Amino acid sequence: MNHSELRSHRSTIDAVTLAWYEHGGELGSPIVCLHGLGASSLDFAWLATWPAFRHMRLLLIDAAGHGASDRPDDWPYSIEAHAELIVGLLREIAGTPVALVGHSMVCSMAIALAHRHPGLVDRLVLAEPNLDPGTGTLSGHVARQREERFVTRGYAALVYQTERTAARGDLVAAGFLQSLRLASPMVIHRSAVSLRAERLPTFHEQLETMTLPRTLLRGKRTPPLAPPLSTTAIQQVVIPGAGHQMMIDNPDAFATSIRTAIDE
Numbered sequence: 001m002n003h004s005e006l007r008s009h010r011s012t013i014d015a016v017t018l019a020w021y022e023h024g025g026e027l028g029s030p031i032v033c034l035h036g037l038g039a040s041s042l043d044f045a046w047l048a049t050w051p052a053f054r055h056m057r058l059l060l061i062d063a064a065g066h067g068a069s070d071r072p073d074d075w076p077y078s079i080e081a082h083a084e085l086i087v088g089l090l091r092e093i094a095g096t097p098v099a100l101v102g103h104s105m106v107c108s109m110a111i112a113l114a115h116r117h118p119g120l121v122d123r124l125v126l127a128e129p130n131l132d133p134g135t136g137t138l139s140g141h142v143a144r145q146r147e148e149r150f151v152t153r154g155y156a157a158l159v160y161q162t163e164r165t166a167a168r169g170d171l172v173a174a175g176f177l178q179s180l181r182l183a184s185p186m187v188i189h190r191s192a193v194s195l196r197a198e199r200l201p202t203f204h205e206q207l208e209t210m211t212l213p214r215t216l217l218r219g220k221r222t223p224p225l226a227p228p229l230s231t232t233a234i235q236q237v238v239i240p241g242a243g244h245q246m247m248i249d250n251p252d253a254f255a256t257s258i259r260t261a262i263d264e
Contacts, residue, residue: 013088019068036104040067040179065187077190131204155185215261
């Protein structure tokens with residue numbers, strides 16, 4: 001599905017213009033969906049037609065350098081800088097504290113946002129977050145290359161390999177390919193390097209010390225979180241028949257798990 005079911009907007013925050021999409025509903029807090037590295041709001045656009053979200057207000061955001069958002073060369077693209085940009089946008093468009101749904105890399109942005117600005121978020125739903133330094137398969141592949149090499153050669157190789165996999169009928173690769181072609185190679189690299197960097201407290205520690213409702217989603221085919229969480233206060237849900245791209249592998253269970261986490 002494309003964005004045809006959603007209203008399209010562009011907002012400029014700190015001189016960076018972000019593309020975002022809205023499905024208007026009258027129930028509950030706004031649900032803000034944030035995509036992973038090299039992806040876009042296309043990952044969540046289908047939720048606008050899903051019965052469980054028909055009457056919910058959905059806000060889908062393209063991170064800087066992804067989708068239809070701006071990609072200035074002189075912007076840092078750290079996880080924290082991404083998060084602060086989204087903070088500025090939410091203060092303009094949300095109106096009330098939001099339910100924040102993230103996938104993969106952008107879970108770290110969501111954690112940084114909620115940790116720094118707890119009044120903006122009333123709950124977190126995180127699908128396969130990268131919580132500790134040096135973790136993440138795609139980010140590791142990207143970050144191990146120098147920025148110049150990835151921009152001039154590595155990105156094209158990644159697109160080519162994804163095209164080959166999609167041509168063999170892989171639905172996950174086909175879905176990722178749409179967004180990957182839109183993303184800035186420079187932004188992908190800088191975001192990946194920042195995601196894997198050492199920081200104190202770690203995203204793992206930030207998540208565990210929050211007090212707001214938190215739910216982690218993991219695909220059944222994905223190895224358990226390592227190191228595991230040290231608290232039982234965070235709900236953990238396994239999506240059957242799914243890997244990392246659970247919104248493609250099992251969209252019904254993924255959508256139902258998000259709605260259940262928000263309703264609870």
